[in-house]
Amino acid sequence: MHRVRSIRLAAAAAVAALVVLGGGPAVADKPVAVDWASAVQQLRKAAEGNPAATQAMERLIASKQLPTERKAALPAQPFQIPAQSDIGRGSGPGVYGSGVALGVDGFRFGFFGGPGTISPNQTGAKLEVIWYNVSNGRSATDLLIEHEDIPVDTTIRTKMLDTGPGMIVAAVYGSLWHRWSVPVSEEHPDGFQYQLATISIPSFGAVYN
Known part of the structure; x- marks a missing residue:
């Protein structure tokens, strides 16, 4: 049976992991309003020339799931x-x-969730984030590759990024290996079942750095 965690529990674990990994969240002086229609189009423009990112943004737009909450x-x-x-x-x-x-x-950007836990071996998977800083025009695509094989580490993360301050819109897309414990057998000599997840609709959001 998969050890499935809810989004709510995973979010709490991700925040707890921040303390273990070295710090707390940054804090904005006041809530920042988001024009979601403009934000998604700016990120779509930033994805031009990157087929995988462009396809991810097209799937996001087609899903018609833009938030109604206007705060970053x-x-x-x-x-x-x-x-x-x-x-x-x-x-x-x-x-x-x-x-x-x-x-x-x-x-940094990270990702959490899915069945079981994040596998320490991500060979054959590729999880990426495309981001655009609305405040200064910077943009990039970065890999999420940093993860420690310890229970408190519930996220996989990018390297430290120089986005500059301000509001940043971002989408995470690609694929990610998960694993969970099973009885040791010829099929599972290390005691784990592995499964590759492929994202169909990316996770999208705006954050104030």
Whole structure:
């Protein structure tokens, strides 16, 4: 049986992991309003020339799931739109997990959720975030590759990023390996079952750095 965690529990664990990994969230002076229609189009423009990112943004726009809440999140909070994948939370296609902005030893993007835990071996998977800083025009696509094989580490993260301050819109897309404990057998010599999740609709959100 999969050890499936809810988005709510995973979010709490992700925030707890921030403390263990070295710091707390940054705090904005006041809530920042988001024009979601403009934000998604700006991120779509930033994705031009990157086929995988462009396709992810097209799927997001086609899903018609833009938030109604007009405030940006703060680091250590999940993105406003969770991702969907072919394995969902472990019982078939559906809601999968969420991107998260992390205010730890600098600014990073991360991802949490899905069935079981994040596998320490991500060979054959590729999880990416495309981001655009509305305040200064900076944009980039970065890999989420940093993860420690310890119980408190519930996220996989980018390297430390120099986005500059301001409001940043971002989408996480791609694929990610998960694993959960099973009895040791010839088929599972290390005592784990592995499954690759492929994101169908990216996790999308705006965060104030």
